[in-house]
Amino acid sequence: MAKPFTPKVVTANALLEGDVIYQTATGWTRDLAKAEVLTDEADADLRMIDASQQIDLVVGVYLADVDPDPVPQPVHFREAFRAKGPSNYAHGKQETL
């Protein structure tokens, strides 16, 4: 049997601002909670290819594990920092979220 697929989101940095973004069904969001959760591996591969082609919008596309309920949340602490911002100043996403 195939290994169970951990739910994922497609994430990257925005080309112009450099900040962390997540793919939605229709585009990109800066808020992980609004990201599209992918639960199927083949689907995730397709979404990755789609994202990677948007070279004039995004940089460094990859799939990150999430905990999907009730809204997508980071699993690893690195993703938690990406979703929030640094811990020494209230800069980055935590300024506006």
Next chain:
Amino acid sequence: MYSYTEFDDAFLAERNAQFRAQVERRIDGSLTEDEFKPLRLMNGLYLQLHAYMLRVAIPYGTLNGAQMHKLADIAEKWDKGYGHFTTRQNIQYNWPKLRDVPDMLDALAEVNMHAIQTSGNTIRNVTADHFAGAAADEVADPRPVAELIRQWSTDHPEFQFLPRKFKVAVSGAAHDRAVIKAHDIGLQIVEQDGVLGFQVIVGGGLGRTPMIGKVLYDFVASEDLLPTLEAIVSVYNLLGRRDNKYKARIKITVHENGIEDIRTRVDERYALIRPQFTGVDQQMLARIEADFAKPTFKTAPLDAYAAAYDSDPIFRSWADTNLSDHHAPGYAIVSISLKAHGATPGDATSQQMHVMADLAATYGHDELRISHEQNVILPHVHRSDLPALHAALKNVGLATANIGLISDIIACPGMDYCALATARSIPIAQEIATRFDELKLEHEVGPLKIKISGCINACGHHHVGHIGILGLDRAGVENYQITLGGDGSEDAAIGERAGPGFAADEIIPAVERLVFGYLDLRQDPSETFLQTYRRLGLAPFKAALYPEARANAA
């Protein structure tokens, strides 16, 4: 100080225009990221976790007031009002927008600064003793030769695609403040029979495989230095491994081939290329030396200094901790701590940068330095001006009296910023400093260097910390490994791993146990942490760190 020639200006303007066009082509999609990345790295532009980061070179850590003002302006206009000074004597801006970077580079060029060769497999920003030209224990100022090496290596056609990056450090004093033994090439100015020359050390480095550099030559005469360096770099360029990034640094080349083999090859190469160096470099050096002429030192009565020292305990504590001996009578070297307890090591706000620039102009012959320990130095201040200087620093939170003490911590950006990090380092530094400030112990503990890196790349120099802390990711949790007995000075040593790592909430108590252990172990208050460690070895410190293990074994 050294000022750019017309050639340098034109070169810089052209490079900046080129990069502006490359950014445009990246934004309109005609360059892919794979194509753009090497170009942006060549211009000091990284992509970190939350944003781009621009790394600006401060060659041999020397700045004038106008340059510091400009760094402050850039932080205010295009960043979030602060900059981060690093262990490579660079400043990093953590929040630039891609579109703004060409303007930032143009602003830097207005004061002869740039971000070229702060990355990539080239010869990087040459670093020097931050007390250069001022220290009482100096044989000669290392900056002219650092500048000569910078000019020789910048855009050197043979050395743009080395197997790996290449770092050079120069010191002109017996006491090594530039960690020269942890660089690809370390140069120490020495005097032999009244003639100045260089001890040449190769193959030092930190990172995943830390190594202390080995002496390649005990004495190289000044006029033979550049051909010697060129011979070393070209031997490395041929011999250095390109098959494995982790084995590509010259430290591995030296380790794998042995220092004798390297010396033979360098000798051969040297014999071949020496005739090409016809002495033009020595004329250049003479010109550069003139640019580094010492300021005209003044004489003034020291009464005001003595009075403040006797009557103001806060001033006295700062003077005892943050001043170093200057070669000129009546002068002192001032270290301005960027390590206020609980603040981010190495960060300065725009306002603080402006104040430091103004103070340098008023009291310090318009000179500033950035130290690899992430502090700012005013190298030439007359002692009669110190009370006023101290008062001005105090007003903007820059008068922390902790240079060389436990809260004067080096920390890399770690996972708060760095895309390569495996754990955070800044909060650990903040918590250690805050804790020892609460305990009011740091002056009693005395000299103690803690250095923290957020991954094995060791940008925070943890291997040469008296206490080194390395942040790792252990099964999805931050974990901190302690090394002990490291030393970045002339007695350089790589720290020994103390044992199993600690979780984030255990690391501060662990450091506390170590320090209390040391206080119990030292012979008397004059024996430093490192001396005690060298006398007793790891075992008693390990026992202090892991009390449960001792209890279990009993």
